[in-house]
Amino acid sequence: MQPAWSALPAGGNLFRSNFSHGDTLAVARMVDLHHHLLPGLDDGSPNLETSVAMARIAVDDGITHVVATPHANNVYAFDPSEIARRVDALRSALAAEAIPLKISSGCDFHLSYDNMQDAVANPKKYTLNGGDYLLVELPDYGLSPHLDEAFYELGLAGMRPILTHPERNPTLQRDPKRLADWMRIGLLTQITTSSVVGQMGKQAERMAHRMLADRWVHFLATDAHNTQSRPPRMRAAHDLVAKKYGAAYADRLCTSNPMAVYEGKPLPQQDEPLHLYEEDAKLTRRWWQIFWKQRKEERD
Numbered sequence: 001m002q003p004a005w006s007a008l009p010a011g012g013n014l015f016r017s018n019f020s021h022g023d024t025l026a027v028a029r030m031v032d033l034h035h036h037l038l039p040g041l042d043d044g045s046p047n048l049e050t051s052v053a054m055a056r057i058a059v060d061d062g063i064t065h066v067v068a069t070p071h072a073n074n075v076y077a078f079d080p081s082e083i084a085r086r087v088d089a090l091r092s093a094l095a096a097e098a099i100p101l102k103i104s105s106g107c108d109f110h111l112s113y114d115n116m117q118d119a120v121a122n123p124k125k126y127t128l129n130g131g132d133y134l135l136v137e138l139p140d141y142g143l144s145p146h147l148d149e150a151f152y153e154l155g156l157a158g159m160r161p162i163l164t165h166p167e168r169n170p171t172l173q174r175d176p177k178r179l180a181d182w183m184r185i186g187l188l189t190q191i192t193t194s195s196v197v198g199q200m201g202k203q204a205e206r207m208a209h210r211m212l213a214d215r216w217v218h219f220l221a222t223d224a225h226n227t228q229s230r231p232p233r234m235r236a237a238h239d240l241v242a243k244k245y246g247a248a249y250a251d252r253l254c255t256s257n258p259m260a261v262y263e264g265k266p267l268p269q270q271d272e273p274l275h276l277y278e279e280d281a282k283l284t285r286r287w288w289q290i291f292w293k294q295r296k297e298e299r300d
Contacts, residue, residue: 029064031258034221038086041070044225058232073110104129120157131264134159162188167207190219193237214274220253
């Protein structure tokens with residue numbers, strides 16, 4: 001049985017090597033794991049009318065599933081019962097408009113001390129669709145040197161952290177080694193579709209494409225907040241990733257990986273990340289020792 005902190009798929013390797021730009025998969029649907037769709041809860045949609053308009057844009061762009069992720073921080077209170085009521089109201093409004101979008105809920109979890117204590121005590125409260133995966137947002141500056149311990153603690157409580165938009169974080173833009181350190185202990189990453197297509201600034205665009213080229217990305221998501229400046233569109237980013245890095249990778253980031261999260265399942269096999277373990281051969285060997293130990297435990 002694999003530990004909660006592992007991103008390993010059940011019964012198989014996490015990574016595959018020799019990925020090819022010629023790999024193809026026909027993307028039939030896209031799943032958006034990070035979307036401020038619910039009305040009146042945070043700095044996203046202000047009302048039900050806007051939420052319906054955002055949903056229509058998403059469907060027209062090829063998105064079939066959305067996890068509505070309101071902020072959980074010291075500015076916006078996170079109330080699961082109120083979120084459930086607004087999900088139900090939005091589902092009814094979408095049904096009335098014949099908009100075929102499936103909605104579940106989670107949150108954009110700010111990594112603060114109070115949130116950490118509450119999440120560890122209530123592991124399913126903040127996760128995506130009531131599963132094991134947790135979207136984690138960092139502050140832009142003043143990152144603690146002990147964040148690896150926080151990620152590990154979340155993992156011990158049964159959650160699988162997914163770091164949201166690291167490519168937009170000024171601290172990580174200057175020091176991507178910190179991100180590499182966290183990924184070595186199992187952190188998953190989600191980058192914003194707008195960053196991929198250059199709408200979040202040059203620094204975010206450069207880091208997004210560096211991460212994509214090195215296969216450091218597990219999910220693309222919109223982080224949509226409205227219909228104009230931050231709309232819910234994934235198609236352009238998907239197609240650009242397919243063109244530059246291969247169709248199979250683009251489909252994995254937009255469909256198979258996020259659908260696994262949506263359904264609460266292990267991730268499918270991933271491309272082996274580049275330049276992540278080679279800096280320290282001992283660390284690489286140690287990682288493989290852990291990997292094979294996990295495989296043996298699964299077989300036993």
